[in-house]
Amino acid sequence: xxxxxxxxxxxxxxxxxxxxxxxxxxxxxxxxxxxxxxxxxxxxxxxxxxxxxxxxxxxxxxxxxxxxxxxxxxxxxxxxxxxxxxxxxxxxxxxxxxxxxxxxxxxxxxxxxxxxxxxxxxxxxxxxxxxxxxxxxxxxxxxxxxxxxxxxxxxxxxxxxxxxxxxxxxxxxxxxxxxxxxxxxxxxxxxxxxxxxxxxxxxxxxxxxxxxxxxxxxxxxxxxxxxxxxxxxxxxxxxxxxxxxxxxxxxxxxxxxxxxxxxxxxxxxxxxxxxxxxxxxxxxxxxxxxxxxxxxxxxxxxxxxxxxxxxxxxxxxxxxxxxxxxxxxxxxxxxxxxxxxxxxxxxxxxxxxxxxxxxxxxxxxxxxxxxxxxxxxxxxxxxxxxxxxxxxxxxxxxxxxxxxxxxxxxxxxxxxxxxxxxxxxxxxxxxxxxxxxxxxxxxxxxxxxxxxxxxxxxxxxxxxxxxxxxxxxxxxxxxxxxxxxxxxxxxxxxxxxxxxxxxxxxxxxxxxxxxxxxxxxxxxxxxxxxxxxxxxxxxxxxxxxxxxxxxxxxxxxxxxxxxxxxxxxxxxxxxx
Ligand code: ZN
Numbered sequence: 001x002x003x004x005x006x007x008x009x010x011x012x013x014x015x016x017x018x019x020x021x022x023x024x025x026x027x028x029x030x031x032x033x034x035x036x037x038x039x040x041x042x043x044x045x046x047x048x049x050x051x052x053x054x055x056x057x058x059x060x061x062x063x064x065x066x067x068x069x070x071x072x073x074x075x076x077x078x079x080x081x082x083x084x085x086x087x088x089x090x091x092x093x094x095x096x097x098x099x100x101x102x103x104x105x106x107x108x109x110x111x112x113x114x115x116x117x118x119x120x121x122x123x124x125x126x127x128x129x130x131x132x133x134x135x136x137x138x139x140x141x142x143x144x145x146x147x148x149x150x151x152x153x154x155x156x157x158x159x160x161x162x163x164x165x166x167x168x169x170x171x172x173x174x175x176x177x178x179x180x181x182x183x184x185x186x187x188x189x190x191x192x193x194x195x196x197x198x199x200x201x202x203x204x205x206x207x208x209x210x211x212x213x214x215x216x217x218x219x220x221x222x223x224x225x226x227x228x229x230x231x232x233x234x235x236x237x238x239x240x241x242x243x244x245x246x247x248x249x250x251x252x253x254x255x256x257x258x259x260x261x262x263x264x265x266x267x268x269x270x271x272x273x274x275x276x277x278x279x280x281x282x283x284x285x286x287x288x289x290x291x292x293x294x295x296x297x298x299x300x301x302x303x304x305x306x307x308x309x310x311x312x313x314x315x316x317x318x319x320x321x322x323x324x325x326x327x328x329x330x331x332x333x334x335x336x337x338x339x340x341x342x343x344x345x346x347x348x349x350x351x352x353x354x355x356x357x358x359x360x361x362x363x364x365x366x367x368x369x370x371x372x373x374x375x376x377x378x379x380x381x382x383x384x385x386x387x388x389x390x391x392x393x394x395x396x397x398x399x400x401x402x403x404x405x406x407x408x409x410x411x412x413x414x415x416x417x418x419x420x421x422x423x424x425x426x427x428x429x430x431x432x433x434x435x436x437x438x439x440x441x442x443x444x445x446x447x448x449x450x451x452x453x454x455x456x457x458x459x460x461x462x463x464x465x466x467x468x469x470x471x472x473x474x475x476x477x478x479x480x481x482x483x484x485x486x487x488x489x490x491x492x493x494x495x496x497x498x499x500x501x502x503x504x505x506x507x508x509x510x511x512x513x514x515x516x517x518x519x520x521x522x523x524x525x526x527x528x529x530x531x532x533x534x535x536x537x538x539x540x541x542x543x544x545x546x547x548x549x550x551x552x553x554x555x556x557x558x559x560x561x562x563x564x565x566x567x568x569x570x571x572x573x574x575x576x
Contacts, residue, residue: 001052001053001126001129001132001158002018002025002027002045002049002134002154002156003015003027003029003114003116004049004052004111004112004114005045005046005048005052006027006029006045006048006154007114008048008051009044009045009048010029010031010032010035010037012032012077013029013030013031013032013035014029014030014077014078014079014080015027015078015080015081015116016028016030016080016081016084016142016151017080017084018116023157024135024155024156024157024158025155025156025157025158026153026154026155026156027153027154028140028142028151028152028153029151029152029153029154030080030149030151030152031152037137037152037154038137039134039137042134045134045154046132046133046134050132052111052112052114053126053127053129053132054127055112055126056125056126056127057112057125057126058111058124058125059109059110059111059122059124059125060109060110060111061107061108061109062107062108062109063105063106063107063108064106064108065104065105065106066085066088066089066103066104066105066106069085069106069108069117070082070085070086073085073117080142081117084117085106085117088103088106089103091103107119107120109122111125111126112126128160129158129160130158130159130160130161130162130164130165131158131160131161131162131164131165132156132157132159132165133156133158133165133169134154134155134156135155135156135157135172136154136155137152137153137154137155138152138153138155139151139153140152140153171414175466177469178465178466178469178470179309180309180310180311180462180465180466181309181310183465183466183469183470184206184309184310184462184465186470186526187205187465187470187527187528188203188205188206188527189202189203189206189465190202190203190206190310191203192309196315197304197307197314198302198304198307198313198314198315199313199314199315200310200313200315204478205478205479206461206478208478208507209461209472209476209478210317210457210461212475212476213319213454213457213461213476214295214317214319214457216344216347216574217293217295217319217453217454218293220343221291221293221321224336224340225289225291226291226293226321227291227292228292228293228294228295229274229277229292229293229294230294231267231270231273231274231276231277231294231296232273233266233267233297233299234256234264234265234266234267235264235265235272235273236262236263236264237262237263237264239272239276240253240265240272242272242431242432243271243272243275243428243431243432244431245268245269245272246265249268252268252300252302253266253268253299253300253301254266254299254301266299267296267298267299268298268299268300269298269320270294270296270298270318270320270322271428271448271450272432273294273296274294274322275322275428275432275434275448276432277292278290278292278324278434279432279433279434282437283324283435283436283437283446284436284437285326285436285437285438285439285444287436288324288325288326288329288436288446289323289324289325289326289329290323290324290446291321291324292321292324293319293320293321294320294321295317295318295319295320295457296317296320297315297316297317298315298316298317298318298456299314299315300314300316301314309462310458310459310461311417311459311462312459313456313458313459316456316457316458316459317456317457317458318452318455318456318457319420319452319453319454319455320450320451320452321451321452322448322450322451323337323448323449323451324429324434324436324446324447324448325446325447325449326436326444326446327447330376330379330424330447330449331379331382331383333449334379334380334382334383334424334449335382335383335386335387337383337422337449337451338357338383338384338387338389338405338422339387340453341407341422341453342387342389344453344454345407345409345453347473347574347576348473348576349473349576350409352389352390353410354409354410355407355408355409355410355419356391356392356407356408356409356410356416357384357389357390357391357392357405357406357407357408358391358392358393358397358405358406358407359377359380359381359384359391359392359393359394359403359404360393360396360398360399360403360405360406361373361377361393361394361396361397361398361403362377362396362398362403363396363397363398363399363400364396365400366398366400366401367400367427368401368426368427373402373403376402376403376426377403379424380403380404380422383405384405391405394406399423399425400427401423401425401426401427401428402423402424402425402426402427403423404421404422404424404450405421405422405423406418406420406421407419407421407453409463409467411463411466411467417459417463418455419453419454419455419460419463420451420452420453420454420455421450421451421452421455422449422450422451423450423451424447424448424449425449425450426445426447426448428448429445429446429447429448430445434446434448464476470528471528471550471551472528473576474530474567474570474571474575474576475570475571475572475574475575477507477528477529477530478507479507479509479527479529480506480507480508480529480530480531480567480571481501481506481507481508481509481529481530481531481532481533481567482508482509482510482511482520482527482529482531482532482533483495483497483498483501483508483509483510483511483533483545484511484517484520484521484524484532484533484534484535485510485512485535486517486534486535486536486537487536488512490535490536490537490539490540491510491512493535493539493540494510494512494535495510495512497533497535497545497560498510500560500561500564501560501567503564504564504565504568505572506564506567506568506571511523511524517534520532521534521548525550528550529550530549530550531547531548531549531550531567532547532548533545533546533547533548534546534548538557539557542557542559543559543560544557544558544559544560545557545558545560545563547563
């Protein structure tokens with residue numbers, strides 16, 4: 001419909017491809033020399049689309065031999081269609097359709113005056129499109145090839161009726177306001193710079209949030225028997241050859257070499273480093289399970305086009321752990337991993353409705369015996385069930401080395417994000433020759449569990465910002481209370497109050513700028529600070545604070561000591 005409308009309005013335009021994507025569609029055009037299309041042109045294009053919709057044009061399918069179709073598009077000057085047909089005939093990849101077999105017939109769809117090359121299927125007629133809206137325009141290379149001509153890509157969406165469209169547009173507006181890239185800047189948490197593409201620069205406030213999450217991982221891991229380790233960033237290529245990364249993952253790694261020409265790779269995952277560390281000790285069965293945790297810094301060579309704020313970065317830190325367990329311990333350890341995950345998510349107020357647990361089972365290409373897979377899948381199932389969790393099955397979605405449970409989070413805008421994972425791995429112990437000494441004094445293979453709960457801290461913070469709209473839980477807020485002296489003569493009292501707050505473990509900042517109190521309150525609200533504490537004559541004299549709570553509003557005057565004791569307790573208990 002979009003291509004038909006654009007052809008109506010811009011004679012001489014060349015049309016290329018226009019697939020459906022999540023929540024909509026796009027079409028790539030080469031406009032005639034000197035023609036630039038912007039979103040100011042959308043109303044006219046939409047009006048032309050609506051004409052076709054109103055005409056209730058039937059979509060007629062026609063299967064023709066490629067030569068006939070080619071001649072037709074050649075005559076129309078539609079070079080991109082000609083190229084697509086040539087590739088289809090040669091059996092080459094076409095757009096999102098991975099065609100590998102040469103075709104001897106292609107399908108054309110015609111509605112009204114317009115015919116396009118399309119695999120289909122289509123709806124019966126144009127009238128079925130109830131509501132349509134163009135959303136944005138961007139440059140895009142033909143087939144992503146930067147040596148080819150840059151095309152104009154127009155994005156849009158369509159629904160069966162206007163009500164559905166409006167609900168979607170509303171959600172889109174909310175998403176814009178909650179975009180973590182926007183919030184991160186407004187709240188002064190982190191920045192991105194061309195000085196280090198794809199890597200965040202964390203400000204003191206952002207680092208505070210980041211470190212609080214790392215502290216949480218440590219505080220929850222300690223009583224659960226996790227021991228923290230530190231492993232290197234840069235490893236000899238021989239290690240990546242053993243792990244299989246050199247063959248399968250090298251394109252995604254940052255590589256370098258030492259002065260004596262030794263190839264090295266920055267770690268994209270912590271696992272091999274932990275195996276290497278495990279191997280340095282002769283373990284007895286009495287010492288297992290061994291649970292290595294590491295807030296490990298990782299680097300992955302993501303394409304610049306794939307980078308997206310904190311959600312997809314090149315430099316990030318995972319709440320990673322590897323557990324080395326005996327077969328007998330597998331069930332208990334997995335159950336404990338799931339309990340750990342649930343306890344973590346509970347702290348952020350994520351409910352069972354927010355988190356989806358998915359058990360991914362054996363893929364077609366896999367290592368290990370069927371008995372091993374039967375057992376491992378069964379154990380994962382039991383771990384979920386004994387924690388009383390509902391779960392979905394991802395048939396064939398497991399890793400080649402073992403089945404796994406993934407934790408998916410659905411945010412307030414109904415988008416799904418993968419947080420953590422728990423994976424059983426029988427293969428790593430073989431590859432790295434990991435052993436422990438059993439009760440029989442013989443060497444045995446441990447089983448490895450890979451485990452991350454928040455996933456990457458970067459991504460988790462991005463998700464939290466979007467989910468909460470920047471209203472982080474009290475315990476996580478970089479500044480938990482701002483003290484606002486009304487006049488300069490209240491500054492000393494404000495500082496004394498702040499010192500008192502700090503003693504109770506409250507992160508506090510005194511806003512002693514020469515601004516009006518109204519302005520200070522407004523700025524504190526914009527910064528989404530949980531508590532604003534106003535200090536005037538009366539408060540300075542009585543040792544009280546006038547409390548404005550972010551969510552509850554004006555709480556009136558409270559004795560400072562009593563208020564901070566309560567607040568300190570709520571923070572220490574990570575209450576929400
Ligand atoms: Zn791992």
